[in-house]
Amino acid sequence: MSGKTKIFLIGATGYIGGAVLSKLLQHPSRTTFEVTVMVRTHEKAQKFESLDVRAIVGSYKEDRALLEKCVEGAHVVFSCADADDLGSVQAVLRGLRRRHAILGDLPILIHTSGTGILTKNQETRGMRTTDVIYDDSNFEQIASIEPDAPHRNVDLAIFQADKEGYVKAYFVLPSTIYGIAQTALAEHGLQNPHSQQIPRLILASLDRGEAGMVGKGQAFWPNVHIDDVSELYIKLWDAIVRDPEGVDHGVRGYYFGENGEHLWYDVSKAIAQALLELGLTTNPEPTPFTDLELEKYFGSVAMGELNGANSRARGTHSRALGWEPRYTTQDMLASIKPEILALIEQQKQN
Ligand SMILES: NC(=O)c1ccc[n+]([C@@H]2O[C@H](COP(=O)([O-])OP(=O)(O)OC[C@H]3O[C@@H](n4cnc5c(N)ncnc54)[C@H](OP(=O)(O)O)[C@@H]3O)[C@@H](O)[C@H]2O)c1
Incomplete structure (x- = not known):
């Protein structure tokens, strides 16, 4: 038995999970912990093993x-794959409960939720902004988030586990993450290098031949660079290791990943501008998606309309950990043209 801290990371091949794992592998205390991941193919497992990561x-x-x-075998679990799959989170909690019952230690769960949680009851459809801004250090305000808001049912199950005392649970809530992941794992072809919201808007815009938006794109959403948000997980874990009693957890354990916000119109306008420069559209202005397009490109009208909803967040609690994000909304807008070029390249290869 080694005396190393056992870490289990879920979602190692994903955009977020791969970026967090890449940072763990470069962590100054790397020799003090062992990392295990779960991946879907033997081929990937072998590649992770070659990087000194145990792979199941x-x-x-x-x-x-x-x-x-x-x-059950891990003292620390990074849950980076899925903010909505209650069944898998319940399995995670069963494993943690059992570990606590057998070993008596208090395992740590760092779970990925998202600022989509702030979008409930708006019916905004890109037509109006809101003044309501959620601050992750305002615990009363955080407690008021509706139980049926996106991701919230999963977070509530984790709050309950934290309350029962067999795990200390912490939550990172990324906003719109952007930037092509340029991590060690991405270089090894082991990680999805692309985010979700902006790439989907880009792919939809490429397909319809002009940039799209929901309604008039009049709603705010925060953004954060992949390198910054993955650093937030590390800052959080470092703080827990340094001062296990001093870091808020459970219902006080939300940490927003944001460094500025955008109007959805500005994202779509940047897509239109880049498509124009690349000769891929003649329209310099974004146009509204129809309901049929929302279904086609985002799975449903409701999912599509999230790209025209308000999610306003301030990461005061995150910054109190010493987290200092570097990239701004201007960087996000500047990332759109390279993202378009990379997605076109990817389409050619598939
Ligand atoms: N990206 C963002 O901007 C953002 C912001 C806020 C919250 N979030 C939330 O964070 C979570 C992770 O996001 P992400 O962008 O990192 O996603 P991602 O790149 O798609 O990664 C998903 C991970 O889950 C695994 N996975 C997916 N479907 C699976 C299945 N059916 N069975 C087993 N494994 C499966 C993938 O493994 P394979 O490689 O084998 O497919 C991958 O490791 C999501 O719930 C997302 O909603 C994301």
Whole structure:
């Protein structure tokens, strides 16, 4: 038995999980911990093993008993794959409960939620901004978030586990993450290098031949660079290691990942401008998506309309950990043209 801290990370091949794992592998205390991941193919598992990462082959969605067993073996769990899959989170909590019952230690769960949680009851559809801004250090305000807001049912289950006392749970809530991941794992072809919201808007815009937006794009959403948000997970973990009693957890354990906000119109306008420069559209202005387009490009009208909803957040609590994000909304807008070029390249290869 080694005396090393056992870390289990879920979502190692994902955009967020791969970026967090890449930072863990470069952490100054790397020799003091062992990292295990769960990946879906033997081929990927072998590649992770070659990077000194223990890899179990399985799916967090389908192999719940295996997931539970892996979690039971870890003192720290980074949950970076899915903010909405209650079943897998319940398996994680069963594993943590069992570990606590057998070993008596208090494991740590760092779970990924998202600022989409702030979008409930708006019916904004890109037509109006809101003045309501959520601050992650305002615990009363955070407690008022509705139980049926996006991601919230999963977070509530984790709050309950924290309250029962068999785990200390912390939450990173990224906003719109942007930037092509340029991490060690991405270089090894082991990590999805692309985010979700902006790439989907770009792919939709490429397909329809002009930039799209929801309504008039009049709603605010925060943004954060992938390098900054992955650093937030590390800052949070470092703070917990340094001062286990001093870092807020459970219902006080939200840490927003944001460094500025955008109007959705400005994102779509930047897509239009870049498409124009690349000769891929003749229209310098974004146009509203129809309902049919929202269904086609985002899975449903409701999912599509999230790209025209307000999510206003301030990461005061995150910054109190010593987190100092570097990239700004201007960097996000500047990232759009390179993202378009990379996505076109990816489409050519597929
Ligand atoms: N990206 C953002 O801007 C953002 C912001 C806020 C919150 N979030 C939330 O954070 C979570 C992770 O986001 P992400 O951008 O990192 O996603 P991602 O790049 O798609 O990564 C998802 C991870 O889950 C695994 N996975 C997906 N479907 C699976 C399945 N059916 N069975 C087993 N494994 C599966 C993937 O493994 P494979 O490589 O094997 O597919 C990958 O490791 C999501 O819930 C997302 O909503 C994301």
